Amino acid sequence: MTKNSEYQFDIKKTWCVIPVYNNAGTVLDVASRCLRQIENVLIVDDGSSDLNLSEACAKLPVTLIRYAENRGKGAAILTALKFIGERDADYMITIDADGQHYPEDIPLFFPILAANDYSLVIGCRDFSGENIPMSSRFGRRFANFWMKLETGLDGGDCQSGFRAYPVKYLVQLNFLCRKYNFETEALVRCVWAGLELHAAPVRSWYPEHGKRISHFRPWMDNFRISCIHTHLLARRILPIPIRQLIPRPKPSISIFHLPRLLSALLRENATPGGLAAAAAVGTILAVIPIPGFHSVAILYITARLHLNKVLPLAIQNLFMPPLTPILCIELGYRLRNGTWLTEFSFTTLCAQIHYRVAEWWLGSLLLAPIFAVLMAGVTYIVTAFIHRCKDEKQ
Numbered sequence: 005m006t007k008n009s010e011y012q013f014d015i016k017k018t019w020c021v022i023p024v025y026n027n028a029g030t031v032l033d034v035a036s037r038c039l040r041q042i043e044n045v046l047i048v049d050d051g052s053s054d055l056n057l058s059e060a061c062a063k064l065p066v067t068l069i070r071y072a073e074n075r076g077k078g079a080a081i082l083t084a085l086k087f088i089g090e091r092d093a094d095y096m097i098t099i100d101a102d103g104q105h106y107p108e109d110i111p112l113f114f115p116i117l118a119a120n121d122y123s124l125v126i127g128c129r130d131f132s133g134e135n136i137p138m139s140s141r142f143g144r145r146f147a148n149f150w151m152k153l154e155t156g157l158d159g160g161d162c163q164s165g166f167r168a169y170p171v172k173y174l175v176q177l178n179f180l181c182r183k184y185n186f187e188t189e190a191l192v193r194c195v196w197a198g199l200e201l202h203a204a205p206v207r208s209w210y211p212e213h214g215k216r217i218s219h220f221r222p223w224m225d226n227f228r229i230s231c232i233h234t235h236l237l238a239r240r241i242l243p244i245p246i247r248q249l250i251p252r253p254k255p256s257i258s259i260f261h262l263p264r265l266l267s268a269l270l271r272e273n274a275t276p277g278g279l280a281a282a283a284a285v286g287t288i289l290a291v292i293p294i295p296g297f298h299s300v301a302i303l304y305i306t307a308r309l310h311l312n313k314v315l316p317l318a319i320q321n322l323f324m325p326p327l328t329p330i331l332c333i334e335l336g337y338r339l340r341n342g343t344w345l346t347e348f349s350f351t352t353l354c355a356q357i358h359y360r361v362a363e364w365w366l367g368s369l370l371l372a373p374i375f376a377v378l379m380a381g382v383t384y385i386v387t388a389f390i391h392r393c394k395d396e397k398q
Contacts, residue, residue, distance in 0.1 A: 006200060008120035017094040018117065018168075019044040020110065023080035024101035025219055028055035035066055037107035038099065046088065047101075048080040077165075078186020082179065089175045094121050096169045102218065105129075105166040109206040113168045116202045122173055122250050124194045126159055127166030127206035135210040139222070147188065149277060150233045154240050155195040156273075156310025160203030162191055173199055173249050180235070184220060185228040192236050198250030241308050273312045276391060280384035282306060284376040286316020290323040291332070291372040293364045319379060329364055332371055336363025339370075 020038045024031045024047060031047070038045050045066040049057045051074035061068055069083060081098060088096055095117050099105050105127065113125050131141060140163070147162035165187060174190070177197060181189045195201055239246075273282065289301045298320050306313045337345040340363060345352065353360065 005116065005119045005123075005202070008122075011121045013114070013118035014094065015114070016043060017092065018042060018097065019046055019084075019088045019091075019093050019095070020097045020099060020107075021081065021084040021088070022047045022099055022101050023050055023077050023084070024048065024052060024057070025050040025074055025077075025080075026052050026054045027101040027103075028052070030103035031055070031057070031101040032060055032064070034099065034101055034103055034105075034107060035061065035064055038110065039065065041107055041110040042097070044088075044093075046084050048084050050074050050077065050080045076183035076186070078179070078184070078190075079182040081186060081190075082182070085169070085171065085174055089171050093171045096171050096174070098165060098167050098169070100165045104208055104210065106207045106209070109166075109204075112204045112206060116204065117168060120200070122170050122198075123168070123200045123202055124170065124191070125168040125202045125204050126161055126191075127164050128160040128203040129164050129166070129206060129208035131208070133208065133210070135212055136208075137210065137213075140210075147229075149281070150237070151191065152273070152278065153281065153309045153311070154192045154233070154236050155201075157195055157201055159191060159201065162188065164206075166206055169194070170199060173197065176249060181228070181232055183228055184225045185232045188229055189232050189236065196246045198248045198252050200250075237309075241305060272314075273310060274387075276384045276388040279312055279315055279387050280380040281309075282311040282313075282315045283319055283383040284380040285309065285311060286319040287323065287376040287379045288372045289316070290320035291328055291375055292368045293329065293332070293361065295325075315383070323375070328371075332365075332367030333360055333363045334367065335370060336365070336367035339363075339366060 020042045022031065022035060022038065022045065035045055035047060045064075047057065047061065047066055047068050049068060049070040051071045057068055057070065067087075069087060071080075071083075084098075085096060097110060097113060099107060099110070109127065113127075116123055116125050129144075131144070143163050144161055148159055151157065151159045151162045167187075169190070174194065177190075177193050179186060179189055179193065191201075273279070285305055286302050289305060290298055294301060299317060302316045302320060303313060305311075306316055334345055337343075337360075340359075345363075
């Protein structure tokens, strides 16, 4: 954790923000418990119709902003950000209104926030309790995987809405999203900007199945989240500089220290999931027809996505000519003509080279994902087994 000697943490310059939409049964309890931990509490009513919060909160020393209609959680957080930013706030702590999080855990963020004014803290939920939905478990693993690709960091619990944002840096960033996908985008863009990412273990509470009130729409909201992940991943791959608000430290390993460099490359993102992703990327790039540029493409893409570089460079040797190109061309020819290519002559191999190249591309677009899934699966199983054996020996 980087210290900032010029910064002095002041709890009065930290705000707790509660975005709420139709959580009448829990929001007042959450707000009351937040007030016991922190003085400044802001509720953003995102068009609720189940409770008149203006009347309900009249006896609570909270600030209330209300929309006439629902705009989305991201819009509510951005409204709160603008409001408290105008009041010279240092940090904004967001907490869900459904009672999932424990407001009593807010002080766990304070030691991290006291170090500097550019930390982003995620409340990493404890999923060892009862009634944890399988969708939440899968969602966390899914979000963490994409976060790792997009930033190279492990967010711990990328779907947690219990977070602390550094206000003066967040207001300088531009965001596309206004719904639940905002939290995904905000996390990635903050890390890209150079903010320090921290995970604080927090408790979580889930009611029995069927009793929890959630406004997350699985199909539409997951589609939006998938779209922003696609956008962020594509943006990460493009060789366009990303704006830095906090300068990144220079790498400690020099290219002139080859043993240390090789060791670092071998250990880079060497988890089973990380190596499986590297194997998939390396396989796809090795299969597609870019002769002479496979290694360059693999190094570039894996570097941009913070993946292991050694494994995909080794994997590409499994798909070297002539076998893989022949398979791709045969499949492409079959798709174009309804039969297999059996005549190998000057005409079919030279005079019709443009057709063969097109068939190579067509076949590779179908075979590359299949080979990638197979290589990723084998890599994950083997590396997970090796990790398990090491853990048992220790």
